[in-house]
Amino acid sequence: TAYTETRLALIRATNAADGLRRDLDRIATNLKELDRRAIARSEEGDRLRGSIAESEATETALAARLDSERTGTDELQRTVTEAEQRVLEARALIADTEKTLRGIRHQREEALQRQNAADLRLTEIITRQDAIAERLEDEHGLTLEAAAARLPEAVGGDDTFDSAAARAEIPRLREQIRTLGAVNALALESYEEEQERLTFLKSQQADLQAAEQSLLDTIEEINTTASRRFSETFEAVRAAFQRLFADLFGENATADLILSGDDPLEAPVEITARPKGKKPSTINQLSGGEKTLTAIALLFAIYLVKPSPFCILDEVDAPLDDANIARFMDLIRAFVDSTQFILVTHNKLTMEAADRMYGITMPEAGVSRLVGVRFDEAVSGEAITS
Numbered sequence: 001t002a003y004t005e006t007r008l009a010l011i012r013a014t015n016a017a018d019g020l021r022r023d024l025d026r027i028a029t030n031l032k033e034l035d036r037r038a039i040a041r042s043e044e045g046d047r048l049r050g051s052i053a054e055s056e057a058t059e060t061a062l063a064a065r066l067d068s069e070r071t072g073t074d075e076l077q078r079t080v081t082e083a084e085q086r087v088l089e090a091r092a093l094i095a096d097t098e099k100t101l102r103g104i105r106h107q108r109e110e111a112l113q114r115q116n117a118a119d120l121r122l123t124e125i126i127t128r129q130d131a132i133a134e135r136l137e138d139e140h141g142l143t144l145e146a147a148a149a150r151l152p153e154a155v156g157g158d159d160t161f162d163s164a165a166a167r168a169e170i171p172r173l174r175e176q177i178r179t180l181g182a183v184n185a186l187a188l189e190s191y192e193e194e195q196e197r198l199t200f201l202k203s204q205q206a207d208l209q210a211a212e213q214s215l216l217d218t219i220e221e222i223n224t225t226a227s228r229r230f231s232e233t234f235e236a237v238r239a240a241f242q243r244l245f246a247d248l249f250g251e252n253a254t255a256d257l258i259l260s261g262d263d264p265l266e267a268p269v270e271i272t273a274r275p276k277g278k279k280p281s282t283i284n285q286l287s288g289g290e291k292t293l294t295a296i297a298l299l300f301a302i303y304l305v306k307p308s309p310f311c312i313l314d315e316v317d318a319p320l321d322d323a324n325i326a327r328f329m330d331l332i333r334a335f336v337d338s339t340q341f342i343l344v345t346h347n348k349l350t351m352e353a354a355d356r357m358y359g360i361t362m363p364e365a366g367v368s369r370l371v372g373v374r375f376d377e378a379v380s381g382e383a384i385t386s
Helices: 002-071 073-140 144-154 163-179 187-249 288-305 322-335 348-353 375-379
Strands: 254-259 269-274 310-314 340-344 356-364 367-374
Touching (some): 322 340, 322 348
């Protein structure tokens, strides 16, 4: 306890000294900054004095230019007077032009009114013509041209039209129309709509069939690519697993990964392991420590194929004895260049192998504190706590 309290006092004193050194560095930096600002302000004063001198010279030049401009003011005044006289003459000419323009606009408005009246009359005639043509089409199935061509035939080849005979003929023709019965005038339109819908459905069916075939081809390509890449990755992981298993259990120890099926994407993976001096067996038949080392070998075999920048391991060393912990830490050190490991552990050997350690202490009752120690700096007399 005395050693721990003394060590904590040393750490606090070291941190206080570091704080004082940082304060001294900050004060020195501030002094340098003040000197730099003083120099900058002196340079700014020199620059402003130069600017004042330039401004005075510019003021003198502008005064001379003002005198020159005043000399030309009288000439400009005469020019303005002449321009105003020309403006008055132009305004008189504009007034005469506007009077003529108003007369032309009045004539144009009268012409537009006559044209609008003629257009309105023409529209009425066209409307009556369209109504007559629609009635001929609905009641007699004739166009205006066909009715005009049949008119001499209807009156016996004579150009004289007998309206009384035509009116007498109308009831007979209407009776003939009624004897024909109801006519479905929308049959052709319905047929065209159904034909258009059939064409649309056929095109949709063709598109769906093409999409289905494209989807099947894509699935086949994905499955082929996935199977190939899985097989390549599986073989790489398998070779790395065999090598790491032998490193952890000894030269005569062997292990293997086996696919139990024809389809690599659906087949389960079986792990067989034979530590040194034991018969081949599945991982379920191994002891707790052997299972842990086997799982660690498989995990790091995957890292060899697909490196990861971070790895968090939660008490994986709990089932291991001291010898196996040493092998485990050797494996960790082999990967520290490419992966940063965070280990949650209660094992002293694992703690000794770490570069940094974080723990929870209780300096006072009911008060927890997080303490971090860097071992390389602690050995040299410095430590960082947080």
